Amino acid sequence: MPRKFRLPRADILYLNRKPFDDVDFDLPVEVCGIKFRNPFFVSSGPTTMLLSQLKRAAEYGWAGASCKLTFDPPPYIHRRPRYGWDPTQHLLYFTAEKRLKLDEACRLIEQARKEIKNFVLFSNFTYSEDDIEGWVNMARKFEAAGAHINELNMCCPNMSFNVELAEDPTKAQHKTGASQGQDPKALRAIISAIKQETKIPLCVKLTPEGSQQHLIAKICYDAGADMVCGVGNRLALTQIRMDEPGKSDIYLQEEQGMYCMNSQWLKPLALRDVYMMRRMVGPEPVILGTGGVTTWEDAVEMILAGANLVGVCAATILYGFGFFPDLFRDFRKYMEEKKIAHPKAMRGKIVSKVTTAPELTLYEGYARLIDKYLVAPCDNACPFHVPAQAYVRLVAQERFQEAYEQITSKNPLQYVCGYVCNFPCETDCTRGLKDEPIRIRAIKRFVMDLAQEKGWKPAVVKNAFHGTKVAVIGSGPAGMTAAHELARSGYAVTVFESEKKLGGMLRYGIPEFRLPRSIIDLEIRAIEELGVKFITGKKLGADFTLESLRSEGYKGFMLAFGTQAGNRLEIPGESDKLKRYYMAIDFLKERQRGNDLEIGKRVVVIGGGFTAVDAVRTCVRRGAEKVYMVYRRTKEEMSSIPEEVYEAEEEGVRVMYLVSPVEIRQVNGEIKSIRLRNNVLGVTHDGGRRPPEAVEGAEFEIECDTIITAISQHIDEELQQMGFRMTRWGTLEYDEKTGATPRIDLVAAGDASMGPATVIRSIAEGFNAAVTLDKKLRGDQAYLDYLPEMHPVDPKVVIDRNPDFPLKPRVPERMVEAGVRKSNYEPYEHTMTREEAVEEAERCLFCGCGVGCQICEELCLTRAWGHEESYVKITPEDCVACGICIYRCPNNNIDMVATEVSPKNSSLAGKPKVIKDPAKIKIWNIHG
Numbered sequence: 001m002p003r004k005f006r007l008p009r010a011d012i013l014y015l016n017r018k019p020f021d022d023v024d025f026d027l028p029v030e031v032c033g034i035k036f037r038n039p040f041f042v043s044s045g046p047t048t049m050l051l052s053q054l055k056r057a058a059e060y061g062w063a064g065a066s067c068k069l070t071f072d073p074p075p076y077i078h079r080r081p082r083y084g085w086d087p088t089q090h091l092l093y094f095t096a097e098k099r100l101k102l103d104e105a106c107r108l109i110e111q112a113r114k115e116i117k118n119f120v121l122f123s124n125f126t127y128s129e130d131d132i133e134g135w136v137n138m139a140r141k142f143e144a145a146g147a148h149i150n151e152l153n154m155c156c157p158n159m160s161f162n163v164e165l166a167e168d169p170t171k172a173q174h175k176t177g178a179s180q181g182q183d184p185k186a187l188r189a190i191i192s193a194i195k196q197e198t199k200i201p202l203c204v205k206l207t208p209e210g211s212q213q214h215l216i217a218k219i220c221y222d223a224g225a226d227m228v229c230g231v232g233n234r235l236a237l238t239q240i241r242m243d244e245p246g247k248s249d250i251y252l253q254e255e256q257g258m259y260c261m262n263s264q265w266l267k268p269l270a271l272r273d274v275y276m277m278r279r280m281v282g283p284e285p286v287i288l289g290t291g292g293v294t295t296w297e298d299a300v301e302m303i304l305a306g307a308n309l310v311g312v313c314a315a316t317i318l319y320g321f322g323f324f325p326d327l328f329r330d331f332r333k334y335m336e337e338k339k340i341a342h343p344k345a346m347r348g349k350i351v352s353k354v355t356t357a358p359e360l361t362l363y364e365g366y367a368r369l370i371d372k373y374l375v376a377p378c379d380n381a382c383p384f385h386v387p388a389q390a391y392v393r394l395v396a397q398e399r400f401q402e403a404y405e406q407i408t409s410k411n412p413l414q415y416v417c418g419y420v421c422n423f424p425c426e427t428d429c430t431r432g433l434k435d436e437p438i439r440i441r442a443i444k445r446f447v448m449d450l451a452q453e454k455g456w457k458p459a460v461v462k463n464a465f466h467g468t469k470v471a472v473i474g475s476g477p478a479g480m481t482a483a484h485e486l487a488r489s490g491y492a493v494t495v496f497e498s499e500k501k502l503g504g505m506l507r508y509g510i511p512e513f514r515l516p517r518s519i520i521d522l523e524i525r526a527i528e529e530l531g532v533k534f535i536t537g538k539k540l541g542a543d544f545t546l547e548s549l550r551s552e553g554y555k556g557f558m559l560a561f562g563t564q565a566g567n568r569l570e571i572p573g574e575s576d577k578l579k580r581y582y583m584a585i586d587f588l589k590e591r592q593r594g595n596d597l598e599i600g601k602r603v604v605v606i607g608g609g610f611t612a613v614d615a616v617r618t619c620v621r622r623g624a625e626k627v628y629m630v631y632r633r634t635k636e637e638m639s640s641i642p643e644e645v646y647e648a649e650e651e652g653v654r655v656m657y658l659v660s661p662v663e664i665r666q667v668n669g670e671i672k673s674i675r676l677r678n679n680v681l682g683v684t685h686d687g688g689r690r691p692p693e694a695v696e697g698a699e700f701e702i703e704c705d706t707i708i709t710a711i712s713q714h715i716d717e718e719l720q721q722m723g724f725r726m727t728r729w730g731t732l733e734y735d736e737k738t739g740a741t742p743r744i745d746l747v748a749a750g751d752a753s754m755g756p757a758t759v760i761r762s763i764a765e766g767f768n769a770a771v772t773l774d775k776k777l778r779g780d781q782a783y784l785d786y787l788p789e790m791h792p793v794d795p796k797v798v799i800d801r802n803p804d805f806p807l808k809p810r811v812p813e814r815m816v817e818a819g820v821r822k823s824n825y826e827p828y829e830h831t832m833t834r835e836e837a838v839e840e841a842e843r844c845l846f847c848g849c850g851v852g853c854q855i856c857e858e859l860c861l862t863r864a865w866g867h868e869e870s871y872v873k874i875t876p877e878d879c880v881a882c883g884i885c886i887y888r889c890p891n892n893n894i895d896m897v898a899t900e901v902s903p904k905n906s907s908l909a910g911k912p913k914v915i916k917d918p919a920k921i922k923i924w925n926i927h928g
Contacts, residue, residue: 082094083250095253113146123147154180213231288310293310305350361901366874377847394852462488479750569709851872897915
């Protein structure tokens, strides 16, 4: 890939008294009998007018300076400097600039010659009258003052050109700068006269206007000049004020001016001019290259194009002198790596190699996507790989239906996720490194609500129905997902649910103030429309067995019955006979069954997960006066999300960290208090969460009349006795990646196998288990395939390539006030408005490849790039290998395949030959 430059940071260097002791600045270059310490000199007027500036430049290792600009007689444009700077285009521009008088310049040369050693001093002057003697007089005075080289300024600051181009050519009575520099007769006469009267080398700084520097350079050499200096700057218009045309954007300047343009954008023009001069005059004449040089790479290019010395101008204005040590260090490192003994060994290397367009050797080929699954961190973090970047960016573009299509391409249960997902996508959001993560879940909920309003339906891609009977045991998120996928794969799917209503833990474990029951019902109807059959109120073991289902023709089974039994505390005083002592899962389920379990006024809930938070918030709504949630680790180790804990605290819940229960105190079966101990976190040895360790003697008591335990769950004992292989945690033994079990016709997913987890992880597990069952039952005819392995882009790289993006906080949540919401079970978080969703989505940095970035697709000349689902793709046969997509891809995820030499006539070239064998693919390396 082409190199991407970083700008110098001289301000950092200035903070260090000795930042470059390791740099050896001696790389001697001799031109016309003048010895330079190294090939680099300062060629900027504003930074070479004072002795202090020249001393500073010498301290930082520069080999010399062109002290400019001197006019005699004093110029008619001689004003205080006014500069403009456009960092987006690396463009420095000005109209006015201060000049030196002849006596001032001579004193500067004299003082510098005395006080600065090993530092070459150029005079730099122009005469603004018509007689040649004026030029000669200035040259003599500078030679007498001690200048090493006299430099005729036939370019900068384009004084008469400024008036000619900006206003009226007749007002430019004095021909200075570029005006005289383009007159061959005047040049010959001035150069010849000065060479006759002076002995020091004479350099001519050429005019950039007219793009004929190479021709003027030849004239200068023929007239006796010892060296020429190329110039890149141009006179032009820029920064036209659209709000007030004619007004200036430069501080303390009223009107629009004709600007002298400088800095990095000039480099290609400067390189061209140096190359053309070298080609015109041959290898021996001395050429000084200037124009846009800012980095060591720029300097190398300038020498390769033919320069003996390299002048740096605008960069010293923008960054000071202090970036030079770094530049020179890297310049020498390049030479060492390439085994280049001296800059002259690489001078002009490209002159004989630049080839005209008709004679270029081109190759046929096509662009290739390197990694289809190079995704944003948010997409990768989601266990189900829902394309968050895609739908967020589409919302930012107000393409809401397309956003809906991206969300529902990962059916099912995405509406549910819009309410209760624990949003790992937001945890990994790149923006979180700079300000705040994007509210991805809220954006999804906005889209899904809008879809309901508009009546949009998901597009479900289905296989032909083959009717193989499969049974899904459990209708939670894992079971529902598996049923959906198996149904669209052509199976006859029946879902068995032990409760009277469908939804599993979505309905019976999550309170309605977090997840409206209408949303669950909507998702179930969508799955039912695929032909899935539901049987409720039937429990495995009690009402049917796998063997009974086999006898009915079922060929495969998916176990997703969850973990329905809570884990006990195993502490003194714990007993099933205690009044108002419950497992949290039972407490929540009974409410959904219409049977609220009795609670007292002071409730303690033990645990730090989602179930614990749901339990304490339910107790608040049930009217408990004091509700405590006690957790053995710190807030950072909680499996619940911080937002929900904070919302519970807003509602009056007291959360206690680093405490564990040690005893329940009771009298005649009535709970009176719970004894707790303080913990500290120990050291982890396996990379997991730090274990809590008891603080000896640090115990205390909380008065309470109700205790609810939420310290994980397991499969109930009846199901454990059915012959399934179990883990020591009371869950099904299975393959975590595929859901496979030791039985060929049996897969497992969700809480039943992995233990209590999140909705989105259960969805992902249900999907993979469905894939496994499909492959086991159908073999080569299987329709489903596993989720691909994603490869996230490095968020730090994304930040580096967007260093200046403005900080902007997330759009704030809008919620029902805590004092109001805790008195009812209504949903309390408001859906985003259209304006809020768009504003929030616009914060996305579109980190990864695929929909949401699509730069390649947008700018492809032949429409070879497109997308499928959320991934970009290319049709190689339609690619003309122009290369633009490679340069523009922010993730460097495209390369170029070379096939054969291209014919000289493009009309003879057909469709590119696409190479199918990976071993035969030749990737074109732009660096050779």
